Every structure is written in structure tokens, then in C-alpha cells.
Amino acid sequence: MGLAHVSFLPQIRGSRSRALPDRALVNCQYSSATFSTGERKRRPHGDRKSCEMGLQLRQTFEAAILTQLHPRSQIDIYVQVLQADGGTYAACVNAATLAVLDAGIPVRDFVCACSAGFVDGTALADLSHVEEAAGGPQLALALLPASGQIALLEMDARLHEDHLERVLEAAARAARDVHTVLDRVVRQHVREPSILLGD
Numbered sequence: 001m002g003l004a005h006v007s008f009l010p011q012i013r014g015s016r017s018r019a020l021p022d023r024a025l026v027n028c029q030y031s032s033a034t035f036s037t038g039e040r041k042r043r044p045h046g047d048r049k050s051c052e053m054g055l056q057l058r059q060t061f062e063a064a065i066l067t068q069l070h071p072r073s074q075i076d077i078y079v080q081v082l083q084a085d086g087g088t089y090a091a092c093v094n095a096a097t098l099a100v101l102d103a104g105i106p107v108r109d110f111v112c113a114c115s116a117g118f119v120d121g122t123a124l125a126d127l128s129h130v131e132e133a134a135g136g137p138q139l140a141l142a143l144l145p146a147s148g149q150i151a152l153l154e155m156d157a158r159l160h161e162d163h164l165e166r167v168l169e170a171a172a173r174a175a176r177d178v179h180t181v182l183d184r185v186v187r188q189h190v191r192e193p194s195i196l197l198g199d
Helices: 048-064 088-102 129-133 161-197
Strands: 002-009 025-032 074-081 112-119 122-125 138-144 149-155
Touching (some): 025 048, 025 088, 048 088, 088 112, 112 129, 112 161, 138 161
Parallel strands (some): 025 074
Antiparallel strands (some): 112 122, 112 138
């Protein structure tokens, strides 16, 4: 379960050398609450996992956000995981997608993500913590469903090419299912104010 917040700043704070003259700068920060896992291990703010996850989120959303519409601006995406039971990257992407859409930031398409793995000879989607801990090869897929474009694909172990297609298809199918749910929720959210206003 993730909590995401997006802020759009029309000006760059601090050093202007980071400002991009032709597009917005996307900044993503990831953190995990101490109580989010059973370990209860306190991680420093800039640990390797947090930095890596922030970089993956930035790469994912740079592929989806229409940054050229807001030159010399910065879009901040803050994600904090409150409960981690596997599929953390996917939960972060899906929560941040809703936050970006709610903030009114123009995007090419929804970004929908899902994890998948190969456990005991079976391709599984949306892995739980127990399935992730089983040690089989896993991948994380972020998809722009309308175009079928892959925003991010990362594998954490070797996987024989005979099995790769099945695992990738399981993740893509699950990401498209997530898109169906997110699209329905966003349309309902947009419709609610017009119903209240009597339109």
C-alpha cells in the first residue's frame, strides 16, 4: 500500500542550473515507513534502495508526463510506502499515477505497473512478499496501456528466454487489468463534481 503526493512548482527552487529550458524537471522521492515491513528496520533517508526506487520512478514518469508543456518547471512526486507486502514498485507507480492525474498534470497515458515472477515453473503476476522471498526470477513492468509502450522493465535475476515471454505477458495482462480499474475510478471521480453541481 503506497501513499503518493504530487506537487507542481512553476519555478525551480534553489539552483537555476537544474532548470531545463525546454521541459519540466521530474523529481521523485521514495521513502518507506519504519513499520511498513516486519523487520522494523529504520533506513536512513538517502539509502541505496530509496535512491534506486526514486530513480526508477523518475524514469517511469518522464516517459508518461508531457514535460514539454511546462518548460523551466519542476514536478515533484513524493511516495511513501506505509505497508509493504511485495510489489512495492508497482504500488508506488499506480498510486503516483492517480496523484499525477488528480493534480491535473498532462500525461500521454496512464502508467500502470505490476510485478511478475517465475515460481515453481509458473508465471505469476502481482507477487506477494512470500512469493518474492521464494527467490525465483522477478520483473517489474510499467506500461502505458493505450499504446502498449513499456515505460520501465527491470529484472532482478536471470530467466531463460523460453520463460521470459510468459512472465512478461503475465505482468502486461495484470497491468492492463490495473488500467481498467484505475480508468473506472478516475472517470467516477471526475463525474462526481458534475453530479453534485447538477450538470
